[in-house]
Amino acid sequence: MxxxxxxxxxxxxxxxxxxxxxxxxxxxxxxxxxxxxxxxxxxxxxxxxxxxxxxxxxxxxxxxxxxxxxxxxxxxxxxxxxxxxxxxxxxxxxxxxxxxxxxxxxxxxxxxxxxxxxxxxxxxxxxxxxxxxxxxxxxxxxxxxxxxxxxxxxxxxxxxxxxxxxxxxxxxxxxxxxxxxxxxxxxxxxxxxxxxxxxxxxxxxxxxxxxxxxxxxxxxxxxxxxxxxxxxxxxxxxxxxxxxxxKTLHVRMDRHCSNAETIADWLTQRSEIDRVIYPGLESHPQHNIAAKQMRGFGGMITMTLKGGLPASRKFLESLKIFSLAESLGGVESLVEHPAIMTHASVDADKRAALGIDDGLVRLSCGIEDGSDLIADLEQALDAAAKA
CATH class of the missing domain: 3.40.640.10 (Type I PLP-dependent aspartate aminotransferase-like (Major domain))
Known part of the structure; x- marks a missing residue:
């Protein structure tokens, strides 16, 4: 075929x-x-x-x-x-x-x-x-x-x-x-x-x-x-x-991408965040390469919260729709802390060299209503800012 x-x-x-x-x-x-x-x-x-x-x-x-x-x-x-x-x-x-x-x-x-x-x-x-x-x-x-x-x-x-x-x-x-x-x-x-x-x-x-x-x-x-x-x-x-x-990969990926693009744009406006990393943003260092070899920019976003581990921990604990869990790519939105979770097996000095610090959080944007995901992120960021 x-x-x-x-x-x-x-x-x-x-x-x-x-x-x-x-x-x-x-x-x-x-x-x-x-x-x-x-x-x-x-x-x-x-x-x-x-x-x-x-x-x-x-x-x-x-x-x-x-x-x-x-x-x-x-x-x-x-x-x-x-x-x-x-x-x-x-x-x-x-x-x-x-x-x-x-x-x-x-x-x-x-x-x-x-x-x-x-x-x-x-x-x-x-x-x-x-x-x-x-x-x-x-x-x-x-x-x-x-x-x-x-x-x-x-x-x-x-x-x-x-x-x-x-x-x-x-x-x-x-x-x-x-x-x-x-x-x-x-x-x-x-x-x-x-x-x-x-x-x-x-x-x-x-x-x-x-x-x-x-x-x-x-x-x-x-x-x-x-x-x-x-x-x-x-x-x-x-x-x-x-x-x-x-059988539904193409339908799901379109929604993953559209949600992530909207969320990434929104996150760049938040003062609680030092940096938003998403290949679809023109600020991404390899945005042009992504545009050349990809047909969309994916459903993954990484961001660095100000305030280090206390802020990121409070943010992660406050989310209600995003589930705190390892893995990614499911229809439901997931969030994780790489330094403690998926990349804990990497030596601390190597993590630091890559920028995987205590403020780094990884989002896997699911296929829920995008407005609900943004509202969830907003209330969790507000909670983290008060921590």
């Missing part, structure tokens, strides 16, 4: 009515094993559900289509997707990581794979000269997020992919914050695109999952091998829920 529009592919790609019953929804194939017609002869190549499951196959094809790729490889979580990429490497290889990433990504490199001899270093990938200089003859993987978590830096995917390829490395782009609706890294030169499906792809805060999408068949086969060998695969029910969710 590559010649169809995004909305059509979101609803139909990878899925067809069940031939045995005509069911419009892909069934939940809740089975661990499959009958063989003769030893080693499988019906439609299914033998064991760790290796493949029809519900997962439909999901993988659906998201691959949305990302403009050919092969989707689904996992039980976003960090399981990350781990699969690192399993492509060997002891002594080097990974170049963008400096501002999800805390769990940093933890994986720093505390899990680093001790196995896979080295990594971090660089501000908004600085292309610094990125180029950070490449080594051992660099085999360049990992970037854009927009980054939580400071919403926007990285030029095409430029960084070219730097990676010039150095003989693969380029992986974590597209979780943007979603396939707003940005397609494969079209910009990335070799692998990664998602935490828990976020916008799932969109309803009721599942955990991850996926990788690639164009190259050989690379896909290597990742399928890791998927099967390591076995961190999603359950059929989670795949079914994700297929339900991708």
């Amino acid at each position: 590559s010649n169809h529009g995004f909305a059509t592919r979101a609803i139909h790609a990878g899925q067809a009515p069940d031939p045995s019953t005509g069911a419009i929804m892909t069934p939940i194939y809740q089975t661990s094993t499959y009958v063989q017609t003769s030893p080693g002869e499988f019906i439609q190549n299914y033998d064991y559900s760790r290796s493949a499951n029809p519900t997962r196959t439909a999901l993988e094809a659906n998201i691959a289509s949305l990302e403009g790729g050919k092969h989707g490889i689904a996992f039980a979580s976003g960090v399981a997707s990350l781990a699969a990429c690192i399993h492509l490497l060997k002891t002594g290889d080097h990974v170049l990581l963008c400096d501002d990433v999800y805390g769990g990504t940093f933890r994986m490199f720093n505390n899990v794979f680093n001790q196995l001899g896979i080295e990594f270093s971090r660089v501000d990938m908004t600085n292309l000269d610094a990125t180029r200089a950070a490449m080594t003859n051992k660099t085999k993987l360049v990992w970037l997020e854009t927009p980054t978590n939580p400071t919403l830096k926007v990285i030029d995917i095409a430029a960084v992919a070219q730097i990676a390829h010039d150095g003989g490395a693969l380029c992986v782009a974590d597209n979780t914050f943007a979603s396939p609706y707003l940005q397609n890294p494969l079209a910009l030169g990335a070799d692998i695109v990664s998602h935490s499906c828990t976020k916008y792809l799932g969109g309803h805060s009721d599942l955990v999952g991850g996926i990788l999408v690639v164009k190259n068949r050989e690379l896909a086969d290597r990742l399928y091998y890791v998927q099967n060998a390591v076995g961190a695969v999603p359950a059929p029910m989670d795949c079914f829920l994700l297929l339900r969710s991708t």
Whole structure:
């Protein structure tokens, strides 16, 4: 369905009515094993559900289509997707990581794979000269997020992919914050695109999952091998829920974006806030890059409150519609404190260097009525100002 529009592919790609019953929804194939017609002869190549499951196959094809790729490889979580990429490497290889990433990504490199001899270093990938200089003859993987978590830096995917390829490395782009609706890294030169499906792809805060999408068949086969060998695969029910969710991704993302744009503009007028970071604001340092490679600016806003931890704590405790919780991308609005919550695993000095201080708050703008969200933020800011 590559010649169809995004909305059509979101609803139909990878899925067809069940031939045995005509069911419009892909069934939940809740089975661990499959009958063989003769030893080693499988019906439609299914033998064991760790290796493949029809519900997962439909999901993988659906998201691959949305990302403009050919092969989707689904996992039980976003960090399981990350781990699969690192399993492509060997002891002594080097990974170049963008400096501002999800805390769990940093933890994986720093505390899990680093001790196995896979080295990594971090660089501000908004600085292309610094990125180029950070490449080594051992660099085999360049990992970037854009927009980054939580400071919403926007990285030029095409430029960084070219730097990676010039150095003989693969380029992986974590597209979780943007979603396939707003940005397609494969079209910009990335070799692998990664998602935490828990976020916008799932969109309803009721599942955990991850996926990788690639164009190259050989690379896909290597990742399928890791998927099967390591076995961190999603359950059929989670795949079914994700297929339900991708059908409305385009509708949800439009509302996430419109709410965030309105809220970001409003926040810039508030005296209680030192800084509002949103790629859609012309004040954002990489606004022009975002406008070039994204079709919308997303639903995430980061802001720094005056008054440090006491003010931010009172603000967070006073919100009524925004829920204080980790994660993002659900239909409901969420808010969190990165230094204490999602990025607590990052060393304090590294957090400080990135600007992740006690006044930093991250908003995930949901799809509620925008006026209600602004009213909620207003009463919480008023409460914080009195703290």
